[in-house]
Amino acid sequence: MQLDFKARELTVKLVYYGPALSGKTTNLQAIHRLLSPEGRGRLMTLETRDDRTLFFDLLPLSFATDSGLTVRIKLFTVPGQVIHNSTRKLVLQGADGVAFIADSQVQEVRANQASFKDLRRNLKENGLDPSKLPLVIQYNKRDLPNIRSEEDIMRMASKGKEPTYLATATHGTGVAETFLGLVELTWDHLEREHHLKERFGLDHTEVTKDLQSRFEAAGEGGGA
Numbered sequence: 001m002q003l004d005f006k007a008r009e010l011t012v013k014l015v016y017y018g019p020a021l022s023g024k025t026t027n028l029q030a031i032h033r034l035l036s037p038e039g040r041g042r043l044m045t046l047e048t049r050d051d052r053t054l055f056f057d058l059l060p061l062s063f064a065t066d067s068g069l070t071v072r073i074k075l076f077t078v079p080g081q082v083i084h085n086s087t088r089k090l091v092l093q094g095a096d097g098v099a100f101i102a103d104s105q106v107q108e109v110r111a112n113q114a115s116f117k118d119l120r121r122n123l124k125e126n127g128l129d130p131s132k133l134p135l136v137i138q139y140n141k142r143d144l145p146n147i148r149s150e151e152d153i154m155r156m157a158s159k160g161k162e163p164t165y166l167a168t169a170t171h172g173t174g175v176a177e178t179f180l181g182l183v184e185l186t187w188d189h190l191e192r193e194h195h196l197k198e199r200f201g202l203d204h205t206e207v208t209k210d211l212q213s214r215f216e217a218a219g220e221g222g223g224a
Helices: 024-034 082-092 106-125 150-157 175-194 196-200 204-221
Strands: 002-004 009-017 058-064 070-077 097-103 135-140 164-166
Touching: 009 024, 009 082, 009 175, 024 058, 024 070, 024 097, 024 135, 024 175, 058 204, 082 106, 097 106, 097 175, 135 175, 150 164, 164 175, 175 196, 175 204
Parallel strands: 009 070, 009 097, 097 135, 135 164
Antiparallel strands: 002 009, 058 070
């Protein structure tokens, strides 16, 4: 979290992590599409031949609160391919929350596991505690054949503490739920750490309700 007292701006950084082609970029594209245009930033994507995203996607969302503070939420994705570990580590620096995007296909189980271990290792190397950092898990590509069953996924989820979501990002299904779940979890953590309500009169329900209304407004208006 970064706080600019002069500009009265609070910036929260959220990172979408996961194996190559699991749908990280597709999630950000869907969020951008599903949000109402007001306060929605420009989606930037850097593509290469060997991976869909070489460096990162950045989707800044900003809005003013009743407290007079402008909250900016910056969303990043990391490249999934193994050779881009240095970039993943760099993008994770200063992350306030992480969404791990797993591939639901049965043949991608090992890739998901390797990427999750990679996430934990890079968090530690960045001085972030994996056991404390807000983290949600999304199982994407639910529309494909040969996927892990919902019962199997929920059974695994019951063994951990991370909220788990099912999604088909190409259709926008489960995307908003994952994002809003990550925002709420992250904000709860920031409130405990920094007492934002006491210091700035900033209520986390203010932020989540505002974001929720933006998704609803886009749905009613057809988006842009």
